[in-house]
Amino acid sequence: MKNDTATAASAAPRYQPASNYVDDAFYGWLNEVSLDLDAVTTQRTGRPDAALAAEIERLLTVESRLLDQHAYAEWLDLYTPECAYWIPATRPAGDPRAQITLEFHDRRRLLDRVARLGTGLAYSQLPASRTARQLSGLEIWASPGRSDEWRVRCNFLMAESRAGKRRVLGGWYGFVVRRVGDALRLAFKQVNLLDPDEPQGNNSFFL
Amino acid sequence: MNDPLPLAAGSPSWDWLIQDDRVHRTIYTDPSIFAREMNNIFAATWVYLLHESELPEPGDFRRAWMGTRELIVTRDEARALHVFANRCSHRGATVCREPGGKASSFTCPYHGWKYDNRGQLFGIPGKTAYGAEFKARDMHLARPAQVALYKGFVFATLNPDAPPLETHLGAAARFLDEWIEHQGGADNIVVGGAQRFHLECNWKMVFDNAGDGYHVPFSHQSLLQMTNARYGGGDMSYFADADRSRMKLYALGNGHTVIDQRPDMYGNSAWEQQRPQPGREVFEAHVRATVAEADAKRVLESAVGAGMNLNIFPNLLLIGNQIQVIQPLNAGGTTMHWHATRRRDADDALNTMRMRTQEDFPIMGEMDDAGNFEECHRGLVNFPEDEWIDISRHHETGQDVADEEGRIVGPVTSELHLRAYYAQWKRLMAAEPTLRASKSRIAR
Ligand code: FES
Numbered sequence: 001m002k003n004d005t006a007t008a009a010s011a012a013p014r015y016q017p018a019s020n021y022v023d024d025a026f027y028g029w030l031n032e033v034s035l036d037l038d039a040v041t042t043q044r045t046g047r048p049d050a051a052l053a054a055e056i057e058r059l060l061t062v063e064s065r066l067l068d069q070h071a072y073a074e075w076l077d078l079y080t081p082e083c084a085y086w087i088p089a090t091r092p093a094g095d096p097r098a099q100i101t102l103e104f105h106d107r108r109r110l111l112d113r114v115a116r117l118g119t120g121l122a123y124s125q126l127p128a129s130r131t132a133r134q135l136s137g138l139e140i141w142a143s144p145g146r147s148d149e150w151r152v153r154c155n156f157l158m159a160e161s162r163a164g165k166r167r168v169l170g171g172w173y174g175f176v177v178r179r180v181g182d183a184l185r186l187a188f189k190q191v192n193l194l195d196p197d198e199p200q201g202n203n204s205f206f207l
Numbered sequence: 208m209n210d211p212l213p214l215a216a217g218s219p220s221w222d223w224l225i226q227d228d229r230v231h232r233t234i235y236t237d238p239s240i241f242a243r244e245m246n247n248i249f250a251a252t253w254v255y256l257l258h259e260s261e262l263p264e265p266g267d268f269r270r271a272w273m274g275t276r277e278l279i280v281t282r283d284e285a286r287a288l289h290v291f292a293n294r295c296s297h298r299g300a301t302v303c304r305e306p307g308g309k310a311s312s313f314t315c316p317y318h319g320w321k322y323d324n325r326g327q328l329f330g331i332p333g334k335t336a337y338g339a340e341f342k343a344r345d346m347h348l349a350r351p352a353q354v355a356l357y358k359g360f361v362f363a364t365l366n367p368d369a370p371p372l373e374t375h376l377g378a379a380a381r382f383l384d385e386w387i388e389h390q391g392g393a394d395n396i397v398v399g400g401a402q403r404f405h406l407e408c409n410w411k412m413v414f415d416n417a418g419d420g421y422h423v424p425f426s427h428q429s430l431l432q433m434t435n436a437r438y439g440g441g442d443m444s445y446f447a448d449a450d451r452s453r454m455k456l457y458a459l460g461n462g463h464t465v466i467d468q469r470p471d472m473y474g475n476s477a478w479e480q481q482r483p484q485p486g487r488e489v490f491e492a493h494v495r496a497t498v499a500e501a502d503a504k505r506v507l508e509s510a511v512g513a514g515m516n517l518n519i520f521p522n523l524l525l526i527g528n529q530i531q532v533i534q535p536l537n538a539g540g541t542t543m544h545w546h547a548t549r550r551r552d553a554d555d556a557l558n559t560m561r562m563r564t565q566e567d568f569p570i571m572g573e574m575d576d577a578g579n580f581e582e583c584h585r586g587l588v589n590f591p592e593d594e595w596i597d598i599s600r601h602h603e604t605g606q607d608v609a610d611e612e613g614r615i616v617g618p619v620t621s622e623l624h625l626r627a628y629y630a631q632w633k634r635l636m637a638a639e640p641t642l643r644a645s646k647s648r649i650a651r
């Protein structure tokens with residue numbers, strides 16, 4: 001049985017979609033973006049024009065709403081195939097190669113999580129968390145040396161209600177937005193909680 | 208033999224609360240029992256504080272806990288470790304308000320008393336206002352009666368009569384050694400950050416589950432179903448018919464237990480069974496390209512958990528490659544610290560893979576466990592007339608048997624784990640231990 005699986009694996013990869021992009025260079029890029037998102041600066045160069053800024057803001061609004069609606073398949077469609085979702089366990093974020101994170105997913109593990117929630121047997125989300133996100137303080141600037149990619153930072157406040165208990169989660173989001181054909185897609189989302197180093201409650205949905 | 212303090216006179220005995228095959232709900236819900244646990248268990252026996260690698264440099268410090276008692280653990284300039292209470296000798300303020308960092312001394316923010324990083328008082332503002340009687344008193348920060356290390360794992364107890372740490376670990380030491388060996392040896396382990404979770408339940412809900420091989424196909428059904436649907440099975444699927452698996456549960460004495468998953472997890476290849484983590488392909492290609500073929504399996508499997516759930520009573524759980532610590536807060540509140548580990552001898556690729564592997568279960572499985580612990584606690588609170596918690600699985604089947612080494616070995620779904628640790632719990636709770644902290648000058 002086991003050997004059959006292994007043989008099949010060499011023909012068509014057993015683990016789909018393949019995750020060949022999560023290499024050292026990718027981590028290096030994430031760290032560079034992470035530092036840039038959290039830089040203390042008054043001057044961001046490469047601000048988008050009003051039309052593009054509005055388009056990016058719409059994308060983030062839809063991203064938030066789809067999560068609030070638990071529409072995870074549609075939500076993932078907003079992301080590029082080679083994306084990352086990262087919740088650092090410290091503030092500021094450390095290097096995910098050396099430090100544990102609260103969550104770090106490639107597309108495949110995002111699909112795992114979506115599929116798990118979709119079984120209807122993920123008890124930590126039965127009942128599901130209802131959320132409402134507020135985004136504010138949006139800043140957008142071009143990725144250095146690129147005309148098709150932008151970095152975004154904004155604060156978030158998330159009201160959550162589950163099984164009769166209410167919580168408020170807060171912090172800031174960092175995003176990388178990329179032009180893919182006619183559409184804008186998200187290549188990266190970083191969730192910086194106010195208190196990732198303090199004990200967390202049931203965050204088994206997507207932040 | 209009498210009713211235990213601080214339970215009211217005429218209240219039930221420990222033998223009634225803890226029976227061979229069931230335990231009473233109040234041991235989870237009663238604040239007076241919790242208060243006694245903080246003395247008789249979380250002070251009177253060895254409690255795990257932290258791993259030595261969390262204090263790599265002279266001057267490093269970190270906060271740690273013995274139950275609800277808050278401590279500071281430091282490494283001094285001579286590299287010696289010190290453990291003392293986070294409680295000023297003057298009027299009680301905490302002298303340290305940071306979770307960790309570097310400090311050569313601690314100055315109490317309230318009136319400025321100064322302590323060195325061994326907890327020794329060396330400065331009092333306006334000292335002329337104090338007299339001979341005061342100066343004759345021991346005013347250094349309070350130190351637990353005993354502190355000891357086992358291969359980098361730091362433990363403490365307030366009980367001067369507690370047996371040596373190695374005696375306390377007993378038969379668990381061999382499994383701890385094997386866990387350490389999976390990490391490449393004691394000096395090879397480096398703690399690389401922590402995930403922390405708050406649970407609205409008694410701490411024993413967590414300990415109960417740590418040796419529970421029964422719940423997996425039910426509590427983690429979503430994970431098993433997903434893994435099966437997406438990858439044709441894998442990690443933990445051998446729990447589906449656990450009593451017919453090769454896994455075993457051992458009661459190791461003094462409340463320690465272990466679920467040994469290795470016969471199944473490592474039976475073929477633990478790497479092959481592993482759910483695909485981010486970067487799996489890149490890492491595997493890297494190992495195949497850089498490591499001799501004979502060593503490749505060992506290196507790949509080093510990215511995977513050690514294949515045991517080793518439970519050192521009362522607060523240290525080794526699960527996968529993680530060092531999990533239970534911190535009780537009150538009868539209905541607990542913090543869990545999941546410390547991740549990397550290897551000193553590993554390259555970045557292996558350590559990165561270890562991080563992604565150690566993140567998998569917390570979000571994919573532990574969240575469902577945590578939900579069940581909280582709902583267990585809610586169930587116990589919300590209907591007091593239903594008094595008992597059943598812990599009798601395999602109690603009457605004769606399948607828990609003593610082996611030559613004096614351990615008890617049972618099927619992996621046996622509630623032997625609970626019966627074994629509750630026997631220790633009862634012994635400790637019925638005792639009247641001495642608890643001592645010293646404020647005297649450290650002999651140099
Ligand atoms: S309480 Fe610490 S100096 Fe007064």
Ligand SMILES: [Fe+2]
Binds near residue numbers: 416423426573576
């Ligand atoms: Fe579990």
